Amino acid sequence: LTLENNLRWALKRNEFRLCYQPQLDAASGRVVGMEALLSWHRPGCDVVPPDDFIPLAEETGLIASIGEWVLWNACAQAVTWLHEGLPPVRVAVNLSSLQFRSRRLAELVRKVLRATGLPPSHLELEITEGVFMSNEEDAAVVIRDLKKMGVRFSVDDFGTGYSSLSRLSRFPLDALKIDRSFVRDISADPAAAGLTAAIIAMARNLGLNVIAEGVETHEQFAFLRANGCAEVQGFLFSQPLNPDAAAAFLRARS
Ligand code: G
Ligand code: G
Ligand code: MN
Ligand code: NA
16 A cells, blocks of 8 residues: 555655657667666665566556656657757657556657657557457557557567467558567577567568567577577677666667
């Protein structure tokens, strides 16, 4: 109950922060995107990672207003970087499937893009397979509305859920993010390596951009590159960075 009450107040008290993890083009090493990652900075406490409060935010419905805050912040940040003359990159925002269930999401995104001036093609919304499992009809409507606006979509944590690529191919998606559990096991587990290579090949045949997440070693990176993975993200390249550090990274690596 205390946690819930504190979470209720966290927005008003301005206790949320976004860090940004670079996504790089595997061939050139250039930054092509920044994934916004949320954390909660409670005074006098350790930083609370999203896994420790997003589920509660979802149960309590607070995810709607928190998600709205994330969207405004990430888009405003991307515009600030553009105005500072930094090279244009996508900003990737994680959406909870709950947020996604509201048909108002398209209106919200339109409002945020208009108010911040961020070109729609610079926004990538990361959704999980859960979005397709429940409420497929509503999801399809919202995705199509947003696609018409020019917003991009990627499927996060791909491979951990139960949806097939054939099912995903019915939606107008742009990218697929290979879950870091596959990437982690590439070197030790031939099955994980085989699956990763197969996912990359199928995704490419469907015209999807492939991003590998959780890349930590040169060996993983080499395997991914050799198998045609276009983009990479992970501790090998960078931790999630505060906005100033992210801007510096962008300046240096683009
Ligand atoms: O940063 P970390 O590894 O702790 O992230 C854990 C999970 O939290 C990831 O699955 C990530 O997608 C999710 N997450 C991070 N930021 C956000 C956010 O702004 N909104 C939502 N809904 N999930 C987020
Ligand atoms: O599910 P999602 O991809 O949104 O989760 C992003 C989370 O993954 C972030 O919390 C981030 O800190 C974490 N992360 C990013 N890169 C790495 C990595 O190379 N290794 C591990 N273990 N976690 C990572
Ligand atoms: Mn993500
Ligand atoms: Na993920």
